[in-house]
Amino acid sequence: MSGTxxxxxxxxxxxxxxxxxxxxxxxxLYAGCRGxxxxxxLGGDAVAxxxxxxxxxxxxxxxxxxxxxxxxxxLAVASQMTLSATGLVQPETGEGDPGLGLVxxxxxxxxxxxxxxxxxxxxxxxRYVNPMExxxxxxxxxxxxxxxxFKLRGVNSTISAGLISGLYAVHYASEFLIFGRAxxxxxxGVEELCEESYLGLRKTEALSxxxxxxxxxxxxxxxVAGEAAALLMLEAESRVRxxxxxPIAQIAGFGTAxxxxxxxxxxxxxxxxxxxMEQALEAAGIGADAVGCVISGASGSRAGxxxxxxxxxxxxxxxxxxxxxxxxxxxxxxxxxxxGALSVLAGVLSLERQAVPPTAGFRETPFPLxxxxxxxxxxxxxxxVTACSCDGGSAALVLKRVR
Amino acid sequence: xxxxxxxxxxxxxxxxxxxxxxxxxVTAGTNGIAPVQSFDTSEFPVHLGAEVRGFDPAPFIQxxxxxxxxxxxxxxxxxxxxxxxDSGVDLAAYNRRRVGVLMGTTSGxxxxxxxxxxxxxxxxxxxxxxxxxxxxxxxxxxxNVAIEFDLRGPCLMIPTACAAGNYAIGYAFDLIxxxxxxxxxxxxxxxxxxxxxxxxARLGAIAPEKCQPFDRNRKGMVPGEGAAILVLEPLDDAxxxxxxxxxxVLGYGVSCDSxxxxxxxxxxxxxxxxxxxxxxxxxxxxxxxxxxxxxxTGTPTNDRVEALALRTLFGDRAPRVPMSSIKSMIGHxxxxxSAIEAVACSMALHTGVIPPTINFQEPDPxxxxxxxxxxxREAHPQVVLNNAYAFGGNNSSLCLARxx
Numbered sequence: 001m002s003g004t005x006x007x008x009x010x011x012x013x014x015x016x017x018x019x020x021x022x023x024x025x026x027x028x029l030y031a032g033c034r035g036x037x038x039x040x041x042l043g044g045d046a047v048a049x050x051x052x053x054x055x056x057x058x059x060x061x062x063x064x065x066x067x068x069x070x071x072x073x074x075l076a077v078a079s080q081m082t083l084s085a086t087g088l089v090q091p092e093t094g095e096g097d098p099g100l101g102l103v104x105x106x107x108x109x110x111x112x113x114x115x116x117x118x119x120x121x122x123x124x125x126x127r128y129v130n131p132m133e134x135x136x137x138x139x140x141x142x143x144x145x146x147x148x149x150f151k152l153r154g155v156n157s158t159i160s161a162g163l164i165s166g167l168y169a170v171h172y173a174s175e176f177l178i179f180g181r182a183x184x185x186x187x188x189g190v191e192e193l194c195e196e197s198y199l200g201l202r203k204t205e206a207l208s209x210x211x212x213x214x215x216x217x218x219x220x221x222x223x224v225a226g227e228a229a230a231l232l233m234l235e236a237e238s239r240v241r242x243x244x245x246x247p248i249a250q251i252a253g254f255g256t257a258x259x260x261x262x263x264x265x266x267x268x269x270x271x272x273x274x275x276x277m278e279q280a281l282e283a284a285g286i287g288a289d290a291v292g293c294v295i296s297g298a299s300g301s302r303a304g305x306x307x308x309x310x311x312x313x314x315x316x317x318x319x320x321x322x323x324x325x326x327x328x329x330x331x332x333x334x335x336x337x338x339x340g341a342l343s344v345l346a347g348v349l350s351l352e353r354q355a356v357p358p359t360a361g362f363r364e365t366p367f368p369l370x371x372x373x374x375x376x377x378x379x380x381x382x383x384x385v386t387a388c389s390c391d392g393g394s395a396a397l398v399l400k401r402v403r
Numbered sequence: 404x405x406x407x408x409x410x411x412x413x414x415x416x417x418x419x420x421x422x423x424x425x426x427x428x429v430t431a432g433t434n435g436i437a438p439v440q441s442f443d444t445s446e447f448p449v450h451l452g453a454e455v456r457g458f459d460p461a462p463f464i465q466x467x468x469x470x471x472x473x474x475x476x477x478x479x480x481x482x483x484x485x486x487x488x489d490s491g492v493d494l495a496a497y498n499r500r501r502v503g504v505l506m507g508t509t510s511g512x513x514x515x516x517x518x519x520x521x522x523x524x525x526x527x528x529x530x531x532x533x534x535x536x537x538x539x540x541x542x543x544x545x546x547n548v549a550i551e552f553d554l555r556g557p558c559l560m561i562p563t564a565c566a567a568g569n570y571a572i573g574y575a576f577d578l579i580x581x582x583x584x585x586x587x588x589x590x591x592x593x594x595x596x597x598x599x600x601x602x603x604a605r606l607g608a609i610a611p612e613k614c615q616p617f618d619r620n621r622k623g624m625v626p627g628e629g630a631a632i633l634v635l636e637p638l639d640d641a642x643x644x645x646x647x648x649x650x651x652v653l654g655y656g657v658s659c660d661s662x663x664x665x666x667x668x669x670x671x672x673x674x675x676x677x678x679x680x681x682x683x684x685x686x687x688x689x690x691x692x693x694x695x696x697x698x699x700t701g702t703p704t705n706d707r708v709e710a711l712a713l714r715t716l717f718g719d720r721a722p723r724v725p726m727s728s729i730k731s732m733i734g735h736x737x738x739x740x741s742a743i744e745a746v747a748c749s750m751a752l753h754t755g756v757i758p759p760t761i762n763f764q765e766p767d768p769x770x771x772x773x774x775x776x777x778x779x780r781e782a783h784p785q786v787v788l789n790n791a792y793a794f795g796g797n798n799s800s801l802c803l804a805r806x807x
Contacts, residue, residue, distance in 0.1 A: 144795020
């Protein structure tokens with residue numbers, strides 16, 4: 001939209017299978033680290049991108065941790081990091097800024113908490129369920145818990161759109177700032193690993209039998225399940241100036257479309273993904289020729305990656321082979337509702353460093369895409385971040401470098 | 404910015420499906436609450452629920468077998484079909500990329516979790532099918548609606564619990580007024596769930612005999628189920644096609660108490676801020692408001708705080724603003740509640756009649772306001788507020804007006 005306030009990211013927080021905190025995350029992402037391995041949480045011979053030895057106390061202290069489930073803990077850690085990084089931790093005394101809020105993308109919420117609560121009623125009887133665990137059965141519980149912990153009194157929204165949730169949340173939050181319903185918003189996503197969602201992925205044959213996600217790879221055979229929480233702090237231009245802070249990137253444009261095809265399958269020759277990308281470019285006021293790099297949501301899914309590759313080809317044409325593309329799910333796996341937020345953070349880092357991160361373990365692709373197992377430099381002010389979901393939803397976001 | 408009209412109302416509720424039946428029953432004070440039938444409550448201390456009895460999804464769902472999806476999606480598609488029919492829009496005339504669907508929910512498809520556990524208990528974990536992936540995540544509800552009607556624009560679930568319907572309608576309003584969509588189906592859906600029932604029962608929050616919001620002797624809420632979809636479009640388009648315009652969306656406000664996961668802020672801080680933001684965004688003041696659709700669950704605390712919030716914001720005017728709770732009739736339909744209540748608000752603006760709070764016998768001296776007791780009233784409001792509050796401390800207020 002022209003004539004509307006510019007929205008900037010002024011800081012970030014992340015906890016992921018490849019590292020915690022933006023610095024560690026960036027260092028390991030660019031070093032080509034991969035988060036996949038045996039998963040103590042899932043047990044058996046499960047391979048996943050798990051956040052191993054997760055100790056939230058390291059960031060949150062001991063107070064009030066017990067009532068938080070894994071999703072809420074991950075989100076709280078990312079919130080704490082982002083608030084600290086932007087100097088917006090609310091004082092212990094006083095009420096807190098009513099314009100400070102949170103928009104959280106998630107696909108499953110804590111389906112483990114919900115299932116456990118039901119299981120307890122089923123096996124012990126409904127009179128014996130723990131009432132303290134009931135609040136964790138609402139899908140927006142992680143966002144609500146974070147609001148209580150950090151005095152976030154503004155909008156507290158949860159966004160669910162499958163694998164595009166995290167990207168959508170960043171846009172939704174931007175809109176709330178534009179419409180004047182908030183002054184500063186944490187925006188991103190969270191997803192936890194748990195046996196319930198893992199079983200769903202396994203039984204629908206979405207997982208790579210080899211336990212190796214190879215986004216866009218010739219031999220790709222499925223995804224590796226992952227977990228993470230990632231947030232950006234978003235603020236409008238006027239407030240950024242007023243606070244005298246240096247933004248890390250501008251949220252320049254967003255697009256979304258639905259293929260309305262199947263609930264669990266990609267329409268490989270669908271036009272939704274391309275449409276979403278075109279909308280995002282138009283919203284950013286640029287043409288495809290201005291895009292310097294692509295941070296792709298490709299995950300190792302045979303159909304999903306092909307659909308995305310065809311969409312990129314349709315959008316960029318012959319120029320595609322010259323544009324560095326990164327598919328960082330090679331590093332952190334399929335983090336479902338958190339994926340988009342992680343990708344946005346990778347986009348921010350790419351613009352800062354003028355190099356896209358490696359697609360870790362990349363060997364060979366059947367598509368005309370410039371992928372590499374090493375970082376790839378570029379010179380441009382614009383990054384295109386994409387996400388496609390197996391329910392037909394696609395989204396794209398344009399980030400602009402802040403000099 | 405474009406003005407946004409509500410031109411189609413579709414819903415499935417414990418007191419009937421479809422705009423006309425619902426409105427006839429809700430203004431007649433029909434009770435939709437009865438002993439729960441969908442699961443055994445013998446081990447529970449309470450037994451009341453507000454179920455949609457005898458719901459047959461098959462006539463509403465044309466794209467796939469109804470069994471291929473959960474009850475939340477079935478209710479949502481039924482509501483959507485009724486809404487599209489009611490609006491008289493010809494979907495074929497639209498660029499599908501500019502038609503979308505936005506839903507709210509508390510639990511999405513909890514039936515999938517219940518089935519997961521039932522099978523796990525009976526046959527072991529290995530026997531559990533993979534439907535947790537394609538049928539459970541709450542965004543499948545709008546995605547199923549999108550497939551049914553071939554809607555290719557924005558498709559999103561906003562699971563902000565019991566305030567979710569307002570969030571969805573509000574964001575659909577944003578999409579249309581800013582020009583990014585030309586037609587939106589927006590609302591909420593929640594199926595009856597033993598998980599929800601068990602939780603509220605354990606909290607001691609379910610009424611043992613009847614739901615009587617704002618009454619001095621109120622003893623709790625009653626969990627319910629349902630779905631509602633509203634058709635939103637630019638006011639200019641609605642006028643051009645000669646549509647019935649039930650109401651205009653003026654704006655909305657949201658806030659978070661950041662106080663407690665299940666209990667409202669004792670002074671109604673967030674509720675007050677949400678109403679104030681809704682009025683401010685709508686360019687209206689408390690003087691304009693002719694009706695408030697209360698969250699009004701029937702629990703002692705919720706209703707007290709809600710009355711206090713109205714009193715604080717509206718001051719001396721509070722006792723002169725009618726505020727009713729249709730949850731007295733249809734129970735608390737969770738994420739569908741504020742969407743169903745938005746339908747009631749639209750019809751109140753359209754017909755001039757305000758639905759009552761039934762089972763109201765004795766005023767509460769602590770919270771003595773005008774709750775439209777027991778009988779619908781002709782009041783011809785011009786501007787209404789639809790309030791909804793939720794777990795997580797979420798508050799939402801949607802401001803609708805009679806189109807002029």
